[in-house]
Amino acid sequence: MKLPGTKDTIAAQATPPGAGALAVLRLSGPKAFAIASSFLQPVPGDHGRRTARLLSIFDGKALVDRAVVVFFKGPGSYTGDDTVEISCHGSPYIIRTILNLAIRGGARLAGPGEFTLRAFLNGKLDLAQAEAVGELIEAGSAGAHRAALSQVEGAISARVAGIRTEIVDLLARLEARLDDSYEEIPALELKDFASRAAAARERALELAGGFEAGRGIKEGVRVVITGAPNSGKSSLLNALLGYDRALVSRQAGTTRDTLEAELDVDGFSVIFTDTAGLNARAASALEKAGMRRAEKAISRADAIILVKDGSIAETPSDLRAERETARLAASAKVIRVLNKADLPPKRAAAAGLSVSAKTGRGLAPLKNLLIAQQKKVFRDSAQAVVTSARHYAALAEAAGELTRLEKMMKGPAPALELGAEHLRGALAALSSILGETAPEEVLAGIFANFCVGK
Ligand SMILES: Nc1nc2c(ncn2[C@@H]2O[C@H](COP(=O)(O)OP(=O)(O)OP(=O)(O)O)[C@@H](O)[C@H]2O)c(=O)[nH]1
Numbered sequence: 001m002k003l004p005g006t007k008d009t010i011a012a013q014a015t016p017p018g019a020g021a022l023a024v025l026r027l028s029g030p031k032a033f034a035i036a037s038s039f040l041q042p043v044p045g046d047h048g049r050r051t052a053r054l055l056s057i058f059d060g061k062a063l064v065d066r067a068v069v070v071f072f073k074g075p076g077s078y079t080g081d082d083t084v085e086i087s088c089h090g091s092p093y094i095i096r097t098i099l100n101l102a103i104r105g106g107a108r109l110a111g112p113g114e115f116t117l118r119a120f121l122n123g124k125l126d127l128a129q130a131e132a133v134g135e136l137i138e139a140g141s142a143g144a145h146r147a148a149l150s151q152v153e154g155a156i157s158a159r160v161a162g163i164r165t166e167i168v169d170l171l172a173r174l175e176a177r178l179d180d181s182y183e184e185i186p187a188l189e190l191k192d193f194a195s196r197a198a199a200a201r202e203r204a205l206e207l208a209g210g211f212e213a214g215r216g217i218k219e220g221v222r223v224v225i226t227g228a229p230n231s232g233k234s235s236l237l238n239a240l241l242g243y244d245r246a247l248v249s250r251q252a253g254t255t256r257d258t259l260e261a262e263l264d265v266d267g268f269s270v271i272f273t274d275t276a277g278l279n280a281r282a283a284s285a286l287e288k289a290g291m292r293r294a295e296k297a298i299s300r301a302d303a304i305i306l307v308k309d310g311s312i313a314e315t316p317s318d319l320r321a322e323r324e325t326a327r328l329a330a331s332a333k334v335i336r337v338l339n340k341a342d343l344p345p346k347r348a349a350a351a352g353l354s355v356s357a358k359t360g361r362g363l364a365p366l367k368n369l370l371i372a373q374q375k376k377v378f379r380d381s382a383q384a385v386v387t388s389a390r391h392y393a394a395l396a397e398a399a400g401e402l403t404r405l406e407k408m409m410k411g412p413a414p415a416l417e418l419g420a421e422h423l424r425g426a427l428a429a430l431s432s433i434l435g436e437t438a439p440e441e442v443l444a445g446i447f448a449n450f451c452v453g454k
């Protein structure tokens with residue numbers, strides 16, 4: 001993949017496709033003003049005493065629309081280039097006509113994320129900030145929004161840049177030593193050097209350590225509801241959601257396919273998955289296929305709600321559900337629930353949290369328990385948190401280089417040239433987060449995921 005050129009002028013609709021009350025079209029590039037003036041004319045009586053002007057849009061002699069047009073003189077624009085934003089009526093016909101006018105005037109259609117790409121290339125944003133613009137648009141919960149916004153505002157960039165400054169300093173000291181090769185290096189200085197490298201590594205690891213929570217914040221915490229057939233898993237899902245999402249019946253084996261539903265819990269996105277019951281004596285091929293799907297869901301869960309019917313004594317299927325959960329749940333926390341608490345209990349209270357999908361009893365404590373268990377996710381969103389796998393990989397790479405450097409420095413024969421190599425490796429990894437050293441394919445891949453017009 002190659003990056004698009006930046007010498008020409010680009011145009012796109014910035015608002016979602018389809019009909020709407022308003023639409024914003026954006027033109028950016030060296031000819032943005034000239035192209036826009038080729039089809040915009042003053043509205044009689046408007047004195048133009050503002051940066052946003054009400055203008056008529058003409059296709060030749062035919063009036064197309066009247067629109068508020070904002071002219072941004074570069075570099076004081078989003079992209080850094082001259083930019084024109086046209087807020088016209090949101091009719092697909094009007095939008096198409098204006099875009100055609102722009103293209104006839106010499107602009108070309110913008111690719112995905114191309115305005116933000118220009119902002120990045122013009123130094124208005126670093127790469128981590130530019131990536132977060134995409135996340136900000138997609139953020140579906142308050143937590144995801146907060147994490148994306150703090151990244152757009154530069155929180156991640158500032159911490160990465162802080163670590164990088166320290167490494168640049170270490171590298172400068174090392175290189176000064178390298179030029180001065182006849183002199184012995186005092187042991188004290190070596191020790192100080194190694195400990196500063198270790199501190200930088202810790203800072204990188206600490207930032208990378210937030211990724212697990214960051215992924216939960218961005219994509220939602222995955223909670224899988226499992227248990228024996230007929231224990232009330234689907235009923236519990238419906239009760240948690242507050243509407244009838246899943247089919248419920250007295251027959252065991254009602255749910256076959258996995259079924260997902262998203263719920264906002266305390267400003268965080270939680271994705272509940274209802275699954276087929278784990279039956280100790282599964283009979284049909286269909287039932288077994290459903291159980292395989294359930295097992296797959298369990299292995300990918302962040303948390304598991306293991307449902308048992310508290311109104312009957314323990315069954316072989318309960319034991320199977322326990323076994324499968326223990327076998328498959330990677331690092332997921334398990335919450336045991338005794339459902340049907342509206343009926344006379346047949347199990348020890350200690351076996352789980354008592355709930356009733358029928359009456360709603362115990363649902364609030366269940367939600368609170370989920371929040372408490374995922375508190376790393378819920379807490380970390382308040383600060384800079386790494387939500388991108390690319391950033392995580394780069395931080396881990398930098399930490400790896402610093403670990404190798406430290407080992408070598410503490411070894412019997414520290415080779416300064418090699419040490420400098422490790423520092424340069426760490427530096428390159430950190431710089432790639434900010435986009436200073438990111439190769440074209442990486443940049444092109446990142447912006448290809450944006451919407452057109454952003
Ligand atoms: N009294 C009472 N009945 C419940 C409760 N929860 C579920 N049930 C009943 O238990 C039966 C099974 O409920 P489902 O929600 O379909 O159970 P499930 O675990 O999804 O079952 P499968 O999909 O077959 O594995 C239905 O008749 C529900 O009405 C509850 O809290 N109290």
Ligand SMILES: [Mg+2]
Nearest residue numbers: 233234254255
């Ligand atoms: Mg079910």
